[in-house]
Amino acid sequence: MGQPTHAPKDPDWWRSAVIYQVYVRSFADGDGDGTGDLAGVRARLPYLAELGVDALWFSPWYLSPMKDGGYDVADYRAVDPAFGTLAEAEKLIAEASGLGIRTIVDIVPNHVSDRHPWFRAALAAGPGSPERELFHFRRGRGTHGELPPNDWPSQFAGSSAPVWTRLPDGDWYLHLFTPEQPDLNWAHPAVRQEHEDILCFWFERGAAGVRIDSAALLAKDPRLPDLAGHPGPHPFVDRDELHDIYRSWRSVADAYGGVFVGEVWLPDPERFARYLRPDELHTAFNFSFLTCPWDAERLRACVDTTLAEHAPVAAPATWVLSNHDVTRTVTRYGREHTGFDFAAKAFGTPTDLALGTRRARAAALLTLALPGAVYVYQGEELGLPEAELPLDRIQDPMHFRSDGADPGRDGCRVPLPWAADAPYAGFGSRAEPWLPQPLDWTSYAVDIQRRDPHSMLSLYRDAIVTRPVFGDGPLTWLPAPEGVLAFARAQGVICVVNLSAAPAALPTHSRLLLSSGPLDDAGRLPRDTAAWLRA
Template identity: 80%
Template sequence: MPDDAADWWRSAAIYQVYVRSFADGDGDGTGDLAGVRAHLPYLAELGVDALWFTPWYLSPLADGGYDVADYRSIDPAFGTLAEAEKLIAEARGLGLRTIVDIVPNHVSDRHAWFRAALAAGPGSPERELFHFRPGRGEHGELPPGDWPSQFNGAATWTRVPDGEWYLHLFTPQQPDLNWDHPAVRREHEEVLRFWFERGVAGVRIDSAALLAKDPALPDLAGRSPEPWPGEIHPYIDRDELHDVYRSWRAIADEYDGIFVGEVWLPDSERFARYLRPDELHTAFNFSFLSCPWDAGRLRTSITETLAEHAPVGAPATWVLCNHDVTRTVTRYGRAETGFDFAAKAFGTPTDLELGTRRARAAALLTLALPGAVYVYQGEELGLPEADVPIGRIQDPMHFRSGGTDPGRDGCRVPLPWTAEPWHDAWLPQPADWPAYAADRQAGDPGSMLTLYRTALGLRRAAAGFGGGSLEWLEAPEGVLAFTRPDGLVCVANLSGGPVPLPAHTDVVLASSALDDAGLLPQDTAVWLRT
């Protein structure tokens, strides 16, 4: 796609960088900006258009950096602000735009605002920036409300020494901000300008539907914490949120920047509201990400996703995995191939050979769909979920589950660039990961890395990809087949055996070889030209 295209984001391939685990530039066991800068040529050769960085700000890392202590500083473990500015410029010189992550629902308990609120005491202006309340019970010993945490339903209120309680939808180290306060809105608008002025092309908004709360903070009283169809929820998807995003959009438009919202909503009409022309540009598609390896359900997810974006003219986004989700190779090799946080468990068996075959097919299926696509670091290497030893787990999801949930560290283990493991890495690499090393895969025509490089190169250069229409073709049960513009056809065989290909003039790319009879094997996808 043209490098100067104003609407690049509509069909971009975007690579997610989890800095702590991407590449270690100084040998201390933690990924850093120096490591990313050293591997920018690799990312350019991969064929992506932009890089999305999960939070790289100053943070105690109580939740992997999503507990931000200062939005204008880079955490010293990763580097400096000057290095971030160099990275943004160097990436742009290679045709790679930068997207940063903003976490507006909460800050770290080490943030200057929260420290001031604790010091100021009950009734102070400093506490108005957060949700402080007196407790219930005779002596205020009971929490003020019953909202469950986003982490395994744990409590969302923590008591401070002076007796008041504060709200945190995530960990106690992540106090929620009060978005009814003008200073909170003003600060985030200034942070957006700060990063746009440093050359970022976009901002990903974490937990985008959670910011606004009913000022009364009413109890759920036994009701589901999930959004209530047709009713106003006390803290999810409230209408006043749209005023916030309209003000943000005006700022982004000044800098030709874009927004990507993390919006988990079952109601397609309400989801689409976030994508109106004066609000967010795109939002993550979690329906597709969590869908099982099942042709009927994938087709439904694709069809419904395109339909819910169409009324507002927004492009769909497609993603198979991210820093919160079991890696695709492992998930697709399990008996239950969908993703659900509640279903994660230690020791769930998987067939990695089967999962890898399906992940290769899923890559071609995803890259052929209209809209933008996200690739999580290591997906292009076919990495499986790592079994992190219990004594090394750091994710708060594990601890807040009482140890029953393995957490998300298994998809955050540092990437294997070479067969030599990272020295004293913050999470240990499995013993068999040298087989996945990027330098070994680079020269292997049958490797996952070669498949991704080839597919992303075709997607960027060949007509028929990116934006435009999708039309379903008649296909046997268990097979997905659709046409894209310029005679491109994608066929993915999820049935129980090989199937014939539709009429075509050329096989552009296949996730695995066709069989001796020219049939498309099970768990294989192919791009055809007609």
């Protein structure tokens, strides 16, 4: 293991950070070829510094055939040429650091690309070879091995999409996602060692943290039993063996002052909290908040449950409204069903964008007032809605593996609008973007919103710069009418969110610090509006 390149000035920065997710392919196109790249990100670093974020989380930028948006990695130590070079990634990390912004890289440990050298070697080596032990190869069931080894469902489209692919030599291999993403065998010591080396590789290049994709899926029951009727622990989700893996990872991170955030989708709060014990992951995404409907009672219960499940392990909560996998907040909150569920997405769902935008503005202030870290997905600060793309332009495998029932995730990945009067809304200069931008995209452009003190961008910028007034103390709920959330933080600052049908009187206060919309003529908080107050 190498030595740390630098010691962080604030080792606890991650406990209350505002972290901005960059989906590189759609952020900014520096060379004009229609695909976002690292040059584009570097050119926009001043924008991110102006926004006030503490760190950037980059979705995978590694060498990849892009069968699943870069989450099919062929080489963890190389940057895909579509995005730039490794040297450019190192420059980006250094330049961002110079602006006070840390970098979090995305590691995808459950699977690799079928173009990865390990998998190519496994295919060439044949059945029973040591090379195949790095993955999950099995003979099939049935008289001639013609049936898959078990009944496991896909993580993309349920049981309708197979998770086993048969090779001409008779072996089947496991892929919980697409066939181009074979699952690694985490019971093999070489797999564990390789990933610890990858962590060192990026920490030595200045990365401050690592986001762990599909963090609860790595370990598999070695028997690979059927899921239906299986007694005991789940055969591939949240297995106890995972914790030994992450304890080893934590020792690597501690040597570099690095931090982890895990993508952990689990319904059991106690099981979830196990990943956040002091010698495991630092943080994990709070998906219960992301999926929660716009409802005061359910949001309060979600906040309480989240804080309670983090308290025993002294880990900070993370608050997330959107990411590269879910329907954008403005659209979600403008629908009849305001929560998020992969199974409920559909083309043509009626949406009231004015209502959704008002609620998204209030949700931004709610989220940024809570204790812990906050993640902002690119374009969230612009109030971008979900884009409905022409069927012939959709690229997401989730759409195709559901036989078209699921619209996929491309609608939240459409390239950002930077300048209203520039080609392709300023995303790039020459080629059409890899996903088409809606005709009204220019109305959300950064240059327009920068000049408007009431824009979504101005609200996010003002909220992020004001957020430190809350301090890092606990949250105390205050008496409030039904449908209204009100809480105070240790610094004497109050957040009030009105989710009721009528205007609400504000608590006694000395000053209005910020509001997501104007108060009414009587000084009350309108519906679907939030305010920060000095007590």
